[in-house]
Amino acid sequence: MTVRVDDGFVEGEWGRWSGGGHLQADSTEELHAFADRLGLRRVWFQSKPGRPWHDHYDLTREGRDRAIALGAVPIPWREAARRNIALRRAARGG
Numbered sequence: 507m508t509v510r511v512d513d514g515f516v517e518g519e520w521g522r523w524s525g526g527g528h529l530q531a532d533s534t535e536e537l538h539a540f541a542d543r544l545g546l547r548r549v550w551f552q553s554k555p556g557r558p559w560h561d562h563y564d565l566t567r568e569g570r571d572r573a574i575a576l577g578a579v580p581i582p583w584r585e586a587a588r589r590n591i592a593l594r595r596a597a598r599g600g
Contacts, residue, residue: 507531507532507533507536508531508532508579509529509530509531509532509536509537509540509573509577509578509579510529510530510531510578510579510580510581510586510589511527511528511529511530511565511570511573511574511578511579511580511581512527512528512530512580512581512582512583512585512586513527513570513580513581513582513583514526514527514528514583514586515527515564515567522566523564523565523566524567525566525567525570526564526565526566526567526569526570527564527565527570527583528562528563528564528565528583528586529541529544529546529562529563529564529565529569529573529578530561530562530586530590531561534553534558534561537551537561537562537563538551540573540576540578541563543576544565544569544572544573544576546563546569550563550564551563552564557594557597558593558597559589559590559593559594559597560590
């Protein structure tokens with residue numbers, strides 16, 4: 507199982523989120539366990555029913571840096587998007 511953090515907010519001005527990204531994992535359980543280690547609140551979890559490839563936590567720059575220090579794999583946002591598209595297609599039988 508792998509926990510990943512993309513660089514979705516690194517480029518551009520995103521206010522509070524500038525420099526941050528999205529925290530995702532191979533399973534919801536693993537994502538929540540890692541988020542707990544980061545001190546994230548469960549109410550910050552973003553999910554869409556029936557779309558597990560969308561499950562994530564948004565991270566600020568500091569949160570992204572802490573996640574990487576704790577072992578999250580940093581990936582470019584384009585790689586994260588490709589992964590999510592592949593998971594969506596697989597779930598829909600495509």
